Amino acid sequence: MTQKIDLKPVIGLEIHVQLNTLSKMFCSCLNNSDEISPNINICPICLAHPGTLPTANSDAIEKVIKAGLALNCQISLDSEFARKSYFYPDLPKGYQISQSDKPLCKNGSFQLKERTIRIERIHLEEDTGRLIHSKEEDSSLVDFNRAGVPLMELVTKPDFQKGEEVIEFAQELQLILRYLNISSADMEKGEMRVEANVSVQPINDPHASGTKIELKNLNSFRAVREAIDYEINRQSNAIISGEELEQETRGWDGHQTILQRKKEVAQEYRYFPEPDLPPIYLNQEKINNIIQSLPEMPAAKRQRFAREYKLEEKDINILIREQDLGNYFEKSASELLLWMKNKRIDSKQLPVLMKLLANYLISDLKGQIKDSVDNSKVTPENFAELITLIFEKKLPSRMAKNLLSEMVKTGGDPSQIMADSDISQIDNNKDVELLVAKIISENDKAVSDYLKGKTAVLQFLVGQLMIATKGSIEPDMAKKIMKEKLAKISS
Helix, strand or coil: CCCCCCEEEEEEEEEEEECCCCECCCCCCECCCCCCCCCCCCCCCCCCCCCCCCCCCHHHHHHHHHHHHHCCCEECCEECCEEEECCCCCCCCCEEEECCCCCCEEEEEEEECCEEEEEEEEEEEECCCEEEEECCCCEEEEECCCCCCEEEEEEECCCECCHHHHHHHHHHHHHHHHHCCCCCCCHHHCCEEEEEEEEEEECCCCCCCCCCEEEEEECCHHHHHHHHHHHHHHHHHHHHCCCCCCCEEEEECCCCEEEEEECCCHHHHCCEECCCCCCEECCHHHHHHHHHHCCCCHHHHHHHHHHHHCCCHHHHHHHHHCHHHHHHHHHHHHHHHHHHHHHCCCHHHHHHHHHHHHHHHHHHHHHHCCCCHHHCCCCHHHHHHHHHHHHCCCCCHHHHHHHHHHHHHHCCCHHHHHHHHCCCCCCCCHHHHHHHHHHHHHCHHHHHHHHCCCHHHHHHHHHHHHHHCCCCCCHHHHHHHHHHHHHHHHC
């Protein structure tokens, strides 16, 4: 009889991020992840020619400190670079300049819903080149454009338990990096690469530890989740069947994890202080200046949007994820808040007005432009005015989309476009009264049926009014006016 074993996954992350500095980490070569021609952005320093000396990129150091502060890390006043020795064909020096026991940032934290994810360290190093494999020619070529690019490595404690949690963390980290403007963190371009250390261990044995398997260079969020979940299942089945696991590095081929190599241990890297670079000394004043330069972080912005604008979580997440939309929303919302104050609109209407703004921004304005909303001809002031016209029912929602299209083309003021186009709401005036009377007089049977209790016929009469007004009256308003007129007849 097979003994039942209760197992739990234990997952830690190593995330590499290319920093968006103008130049590489230790030389003046251009740092350009969009370069498609191989071996263009290279020089004797990043190619490790004899006699060349590296010079540390101060902008890269500051960007890593920003990331550390955003993730509640301790910033080291005294840190240093180290040589990490290993051989890859795309590593020009035969070693990598990285950081070992004196990283720039350590002991951070990130709140993931109800749990805290501990950040062990964030350090700075240089990236390798890129191998290009040709199956047709049975050969591999090396592109050194990426060699020497500033690379930030973030290492977490093993605080994750499933692939979905890792995705939530990685996506939020990507957002933070973009808010800090330290990296685009585009996984498709290799600007952000996730590696997961996965082990499975018995729940009831506090002394038991699983065998750590490293999943290397996962280059999409989907790959991260699927590879981790697959590896948890693979290791669990192996343990249950009595198979002994070995520490190793595995890759993901889209269907399963595959063995790449037996895992090196830290001693094999032979770390020692980099002799060609001086230690990094920081003072608190420098750190305080960086703190002052930090923007509002996504988590804080979510809370503020919920508190100040009473938005739903779905809308907030879109506005936070797409920064141009979020910034445009805030500019328009500022105009609406001022309008509410001047018009003495009840504050209870705030959620309605802001929901209207979010809907038209996310679904309509964004859908009608190809570029960022920040570059559109529609100013936040004019967009806010459009929302007030819809809110006050001076502009039917059916016609609002057409008016917005005109605003996108011309950048015009919505009230002026309405006046020039003779677009207006015609409720509660003599024209509507005459139209309603005419429809009632021409539809005796429908009116008679309604007065006999066949209320479904009301929709027909409302439809006739909508046709007569060419859709320039809100359906709810048309229904209200028709019911009021029919009520007078019945009495």
